[in-house]
Amino acid sequence: MNTIFIITKNTFSESIRNKILYTIFGFAAAIIILSISFGEWSVFARVQVMEDFGLATMSIAGLMLAVFIGVGLLGREIESKTSYAILVKPLPRYLFVIGKYLGLCATLLLTFFLMALIFCITIVWLGGALTMGIATSILLIGIEMMIIVAVSILFSVYTTTTLAALFTLGFYCIGHYNDLLDVSVFEKSSPILVLLLKIVYIVIPNLEHFNIRAAVIYGSGMSPLYIGSTVAYGLLFVTFFLVLACNGFSRKDI
Amino acid sequence: MHLKFPVKSYGLAVVLLLAIAGLQTSITKQKSTLQTLENMSYLPQSDKLKPFLCGFHTTYAAFLWIKTILYFGGNTQLGTAVPWLPHMVDVVTKLNPEFFPPYEFAGLMLTQYAQDPKGALIILARGGAHLNKDRWKAYYYMSWIYNTWYHDTLRAADCLSMAAKVDPKQREYIISLAAKFYSRSNEKEKAIQFLTSMYDIAESPSVKRAIIDRLNKLTTQGKL
């Protein structure tokens, strides 16, 4: 546990110095603040438009952070062999992967927290209310980003930095289109196709589950059971991808 | 292999997947259809959307079409309304006007489930202008809407006559139906005119015979 904490701390201190982090954060913060003017254009529902823009910006900025920092940090470390500094020590390799993951998540969540703070201040300034729904929506975007970081780590273990970044972005897109694989539509197709679709439907997380922006903004809300299930669903996927990443990394020639 | 991951990782991965599968089903059931409904409120008009699709508008149309089916299926199973259905079908047909299934869907489902015969007619008219071998079906569904929803047999007859003229197989029942609808609308002259023009363009002897039968009946009995 101590070793994981040491690697986590080192990863955090390394990634927090990453210039890309500040660039993306600055960009996201600017969009959140500028979305006040987008709200002005909409005549009605100024706060709603602002909330929508803000949450969407946080989601996209989170994705970019997860991809660039996640893939960049671990992938570069494997390629440049800096990881030798840790891997030649008498430690099982899975600790390195878990430590890296937690360090990246800590960086991501800190940045995310700051973005959320700017977002909330802007909402309050516009006269909007900070509802439980908004907090839940932010929470689920955070969980979604944790999945993306885990995926980026998994891809970094198996392929080059550039390919891992592309695959992670592709994974994000597929994850959001996963709804399309709802097998009930294909029930009358061949059983093999249905089975294949079922496997893909289960193995690739349905990232649309984490997108409750519309429901929150338009006030329909989501049940606590839904939120709980989705959080558990996300964390299970994080564990699943980390298990695969640890397994792959333990066997990798470095 | 060296450096074995201490946990029986594959077993753990399978257990995790089983738990995920269970949750996936549960979440999908819980997911409010309202969310899907509201998501569609972000779907812009096709003319605004098309420039952003960088030439992939037909691909996006296919994607949106599947979304439409899922939206429709999900809501009808739950018995909830589908207010965004006409807009979705409209965007699909504008992005890819040659794609037939959405027209058929518009003809049958928009009227029944979205209670929007007017929207369906607009979409089907687009099909009439863009489709090739299935063009007659667009007119056929239009006639069905005029007859069933507006009880306008004359317009239904006009649409059927268009369907008969563009039907590559020159189906006999469409020709008969068009003539019958003219007759029901007390437009005997139009019916004769239609049948005569169809006789000129018909290729099959059996169809020609059927048209002559109809014309005889119309002239002798005054109606069909």
Added chain:
Amino acid sequence: MNALELVSVTKIMQKHFWTPKFIAVDALSFTVAQGGIVGFVGPNGAGKTTSIKMLLGLLAPTKGSLYINGVSAHVPASRKKVAFIAEQPYLYAHLSARESLILSANLLGIFGEEATTAVVAALERVDLASATNKPVKELSKGMQQRLSMASALLGNPDIFIFDEPMSGLDPLGRTLFRSLFLDLASTGKTIFFSTHILDDIEQLCQSIVVISHGKLMYNGPMKPILELGFAGTDIHVPLLADALATKLFEMGFTLTQSGAHDHILFVPKNLDPTHAQKILYDNGIFITSIQRRMTSLEDLLYRSPQSLASIFVS
């Protein structure tokens, strides 16, 4: 118990799935005893770095087994008392020299005051006390290599595995490393290092392991290698009279003129140089100098490593 042991280790590598496979290490077996300095030499591409990486668990062998202190090298615990330095210093650029060592110490289970003391001592031992708070990225390559050495010294390891540790060092740094190697060896530590600098091998190693094309060529003490390189004795004398020159030639010695006034009398290693000396003395010839004629270590180890096999077998 041997400090290091490789048993029929083979490593087949393939850069990409579309490129052909090649054998980096071919049924390699050797042992390194506890204590002392052992050189690991061979031409480029011989498989030295691959073997070292397998020992450290960074690469998995395709076949065979590797042991450190009797513990299988794929078990992380086998590296408990092992330190490593690579040719390139692999350090975290965002940390300072001190933070870098604290990280290493923590990973070895050394914390708090104990870690601080160990770090200060290690930095002083490699002459980096003045750069304690400098970021790693601002240190020169030589300084980074010294920092790597400081990191290796933490935790009092028993076995030091170095892969060309002196390649980026200036003469001062090299002298420092040499003296450190000798210090460590004098306290019973095992130092196993690969290098291309044969001078280091001659001066530091009691024994060497030579590999070529992934195969073992020699594993043993340095002395037989140096003897293998001994070709004979050169005796420098003033120009000799023809009669004496002929007599010496008939006895199996060869004579070559060196400059206008000197001859070099070469006594092959199978003949006794004292016999030649006696003849010269008896003829009143003054011997200017006597030298051993050696085949260079470079020729022995790199150009004809197969020749080592004969002494290795014997």
